[in-house]
Amino acid sequence: MVGHEKTNPYSPYDFETANKRYVETTFDGSFTIVGARSRCGIITCCDARCIPEHFYEMKENEAFVIRNGGGRTASEDVIRTLTLIQILSEIKELKIIHHTDCGSLAFNDEEIREVIATNDPNVPGGPWKPEALAWAESMAFQPFKVGKGETILQGIEKSIIQDAAYLKAHPLIKASIKITGWLYDLETGKVTQVV
Numbered sequence: 001m002v003g004h005e006k007t008n009p010y011s012p013y014d015f016e017t018a019n020k021r022y023v024e025t026t027f028d029g030s031f032t033i034v035g036a037r038s039r040c041g042i043i044t045c046c047d048a049r050c051i052p053e054h055f056y057e058m059k060e061n062e063a064f065v066i067r068n069g070g071g072r073t074a075s076e077d078v079i080r081t082l083t084l085i086q087i088l089s090e091i092k093e094l095k096i097i098h099h100t101d102c103g104s105l106a107f108n109d110e111e112i113r114e115v116i117a118t119n120d121p122n123v124p125g126g127p128w129k130p131e132a133l134a135w136a137e138s139m140a141f142q143p144f145k146v147g148k149g150e151t152i153l154q155g156i157e158k159s160i161i162q163d164a165a166y167l168k169a170h171p172l173i174k175a176s177i178k179i180t181g182w183l184y185d186l187e188t189g190k191v192t193q194v195v
């Protein structure tokens with residue numbers, strides 16, 4: 001489960017120096033007024049390769065971006081955030097964007113609980129706290145479910161359709177908002193509409 005050790009070995013990043021350089025060379029103070037010009041919200045995955053600001057070439061103040069594991073919408077925190085955004089601003093569109101090769105394809109709830117229950121102290125990061133399993137048992141981790149006979153792509157698309165439907169039906173999401181679902185292909189950089 002701690003697969004990143006193999007795919008992308010640990011390499012420290014100097015966040016402080018990067019910010020110092022940013023302040024000196026890039027920051028111009030032109031985006032200090034709050035808001036998002038596109039009046040669009042994006043819900044997508046926290047995967048470090050899935051960055052809407054890059055694949056949509058967005059600068060500051062372009063769109064509201066919410067990222068979580070998988071880019072799932074059916075959670076209290078996503079609804080909480082979207083409610084606040086709708087109060088602060090007009091929202092014209094909410095885009096749900098899931099991506100290929102997502103970590104949400106790699107596990108299900110039972111497997112996550114199994115890893116925590118086993119609690120191998122030798123994994124990178126060390127053991128879980130004693131209360132971890134009770135928490136994990138009370139949570140839904142919302143992986144993408146690929147059914148029998150379905151391709152992985154169909155499984156991802158199903159999750160996009162499901163998450164769009166959830167927002168459309170939710171009482172705290174205004175009926176005037178266009179809700180769309182998209183797939184980001186990590187191999188081509190292309191974002192394709194699914195729903």
Ligand SMILES: [Zn+2]
Nearest residue numbers: 045047102103
């Ligand atoms: Zn992902």
